[in-house]
Amino acid sequence: EDQVTQSPEALRLQEGESSSLNCSYTVSGLRGLFWYRQDPGKGPEFLFTLYSAGEEKEKERLKATLTKKESFLHITAPKPEDSATYLCAVQSLDSNYQLIWGAGTKLIIKP
Amino acid sequence: EPEVTQTPSHQVTQMGQEVILRCVPISNHLYFYWYRQILGQKVEFLVSFYNNEISEKSEIFDDQFSVERPDGSNFTLKIRSTKLEDSAMYFCASGPRTSGPETQYFGPGTRLLVL
Numbered sequence: 001e002d003q004v005t006q007s008p009e010a011l012r013l014q015e016g017e018s019s020s021l022n023c024s025y026t027v028s029g030l031r032g033l034f035w036y037r038q039d040p041g042k043g044p045e046f047l048f049t050l051y052s053a054g055e056e057k058e059k060e061r062l063k064a065t066l067t068k069k070e071s072f073l074h075i076t077a078p079k080p081e082d083s084a085t086y087l088c089a090v091q092s093l094d095s096n097y098q099l100i101w102g103a104g105t106k107l108i109i110k111p
Numbered sequence: 112e113p114e115v116t117q118t119p120s121h122q123v124t125q126m127g128q129e130v131i132l133r134c135v136p137i138s139n140h141l142y143f144y145w146y147r148q149i150l151g152q153k154v155e156f157l158v159s160f161y162n163n164e165i166s167e168k169s170e171i172f173d174d175q176f177s178v179e180r181p182d183g184s185n186f187t188l189k190i191r192s193t194k195l196e197d198s199a200m201y202f203c204a205s206g207p208r209t210s211g212p213e214t215q216y217f218g219p220g221t222r223l224l225v226l
Contacts, residue, residue, distance in 0.1 A: 032212020043115075043202050043217035044154065051212045087154065096167035097142065097206070097213050098156040 002027045002092045006102035013109050016077050021105045023088030024070040031091040033071050034099065035064050038085045047073075047086075078109045113137045115218035117203050123224045124193055132188045132221045134203030143186045144204040144215060145178065147171070154202070160186065161208075193225045 003026045013019055025033065032051040036044035048057040050066040057064045061082065063074040073086055085106045089099040116135045124130050136143050145157040158168045160178050175191045186205075190197055200222050204215040 032214075034212070034214065036217075041200075041220075041222070043117075043219045046214055046216055049212050049214050089154070091212055096159060097208070097215075098144070098159060098167055098169070099146070099154070099215060100156070101154040103153050 002090065002095070002100045004088055004090055004100055004102035006086075006088050006105050008105060009103070010106040011108070013075075013078055013107070015079060015109055015111050018074070018076045018078070020075070021073040021086055021107070022070060023073070023102055025088075025090050027090055027092040027094075027100075029093030031093050031097070033066055034089045034091075035062075035071070035073055036087040036089065038087055038104065040085075044087055075107070078107075080109045080111050083107055083109045113139075115203055115205055115216055117201075117218035117221050119221055120219065121222045121224075123226065126195055126225055127192050130190050130193055130223065132190075132201050132203075132223070134186045134188075134218055135184050136186055136203065136205030137216055138184070140205035140207050140216075142166075142206045142208045142213065143178075143180070144206070145188045146202045146204060146217075147199040148202065148220075149199045157188075190223075193223075195225050198223055198225045 007022045035047040048064040053068045085104040087104045088102040118133045143160045148154045158172045159166045177189045200220045203218045206213040206215040
């Protein structure tokens with residue numbers, strides 16, 4: 001069964017304190033892995049698409065990486081406005097493009 | 112920048128009533144999706160739709176649910192007889208479909224509360 005697990009569930013950092021969020025996945029064949037940001041009461045906001053092991057994508061203070069078993073979202077020198085829940089999702093080659101989601105990591109950046 | 116829009120933002124209904132949630136996908140996208148998120152839980156896939164047909168649906172998407180593209184811009188989710196457990200955020204998404212991974216873009220959601 002396709003599965004996505006994110007850790008930690010929650011992470012509190014001081015402003016400027018870099019860290020990484022983990023997304024481990026089990027799929028029969030990976031079509032793509034996606035990172036989204038979700039603010040409270042809002043829809044998921046697209047951040048990155050990865051599909052090949054070794055791939056990296058960057059956007060401002062965020063960098064996403066992918067291996068054959070997991071993905072990391074690295075946050076460098078975060079600011080309070082980076083506070084949100086970060087969601088990881090995968091598309092399996094066996095499913096018709098539906099996204100399978102992790103439970104998310106709630107990130108709080110304290111000023 | 113094009114975006115997915117959803118109406119209403121909030122809907123309160125009585126158990127057993129019918130509700131219709133509306134979405135306007137990004138204009139040049141052809142693949143449409145509904146997902147839901149019960150408070151404090153993971154996002155769950157409901158259904159995907161292409162060319163006026165359901166292409167995939169989950170076990171959640173039973174006979175009380177239906178989807179429709181009534182015109183060239185709107186995409187709707189109908190829940191025929193709402194239950195308490197249908198209370199959730201419902202998200203519409205659309206995607207451009209490529210041969211590789213498809214990035215899906217989400218609307219702001221409709222918060223449905225069934226009393």
